[in-house]
Amino acid sequence: MASKTLQRLMEDVPRGQPLDPDMLRDIGVSPQQATYMVSSGWMVRLSKGAYLLTGDAPSRxxxxxxxSRRIPGLHVGGKTALDWQGVRHNLHFRERVxxxxxxxxxxxxxxxxxLLYTYQTTRLFDDGLPDNEGLEPLPGGNPSVLVSVPERALLELASDIGKRGEKGQSLEEADNLMASLRNLRPKVLxxxxxxxxxxxVVKLVRDLGASSGxxxxxxxxxHVDRLGPGKRWTSSRKGGPSLSLKP
Structure with missing residues (x-):
């Protein structure tokens, strides 16, 4: 492999970020050269289409x-998005993203x-809202890592309340987080x-908002009335907490 190509790879590759074939191609590394670099010990192959510089470690x-280059609409949402923007109640030994x-x-x-994570594809919004609305990189953060603004994150947090397993979010913790959400933008919400x-989701945001004052x-x-006034929403999933939300 030409020394200039190797030097460019070492200088241009973001540390901690696995590389896919398109990223390597943009730097000037062909698939054949990538195979050579793996066999020569300059890179390791994590899985099909995923490479990493030898000695580097994948970061969060x-x-x-x-x-985000492989999953449409990928973003950090819900509780993690709020936490990364300073809204938190409990500190965790190891963060679940x-x-x-x-x-x-x-x-x-x-x-x-x-990476300790949960991933979900729950659709919260109708087709009138662009999929990427309210998704922004954090100031000074990786521009490829999109994070829900607090108003969107609140709805995502509410969506996770009552779910079983690792995706579940307790109503008590969500209620405690409300103390730090006094500056939500009413028009955005x-x-x-x-x-x-x-x-x-709409009823939980209403109830959480009422408890916050x-x-x-x-x-x-x-917003509740728009979806059907006078109807109580209940859930009693096996293995998960029961929820009963007033009309």
Missing amino acids: DGIIAFL VLWGTKPYEMPEWVESH DRFLSHCDRVK HSWASDLQK
Whole structure:
């Protein structure tokens, strides 16, 4: 392999981010050269279509950036999105990253070895809301790692309440998080709620807002009424907490 190609690879590759064939091609590394670099010990092959510089280790943001090139709409959402923006209640020894996307995806085994995560494709909004609305990189963060703004993250958090297993979110913790959400933007929250077609989510945001006493929560019943006034929402899934939400 030409020394200039190898030097360019060492200089241009973001540390901690696995590389796919398109990224290598953009740097000037052909599939044949990639195979040579693996056999020569310059790179390791994590799985089909995933490479890493020898001696490097996949980072949290590097893994998410790699996956974002393969999973439509991939972003950090819900509880993790709030946590990364300073809204947290409990500190955890090891962070479980909440990931959302628009299509199912089978994660490579090496991802689970380096990242504790959940991934879901629950659709919260109607077709009138662009899939990428409210998804932004954090200031100073990896531009390829999109994170839900707090208003969208609140709806994603509400969606996880009552679910079983690792995706489950306790109502108590969500209620405790409300103390740090006093600065939600009413117009932004209103837009997400106006396009949300999940009765459970809208009612939980209403109830969480009512418990917070923040000004943004003063007029949320209209969104419940849009989806069907006078109907109680209940859930009693086996192995999960029961929920009963008033009309």
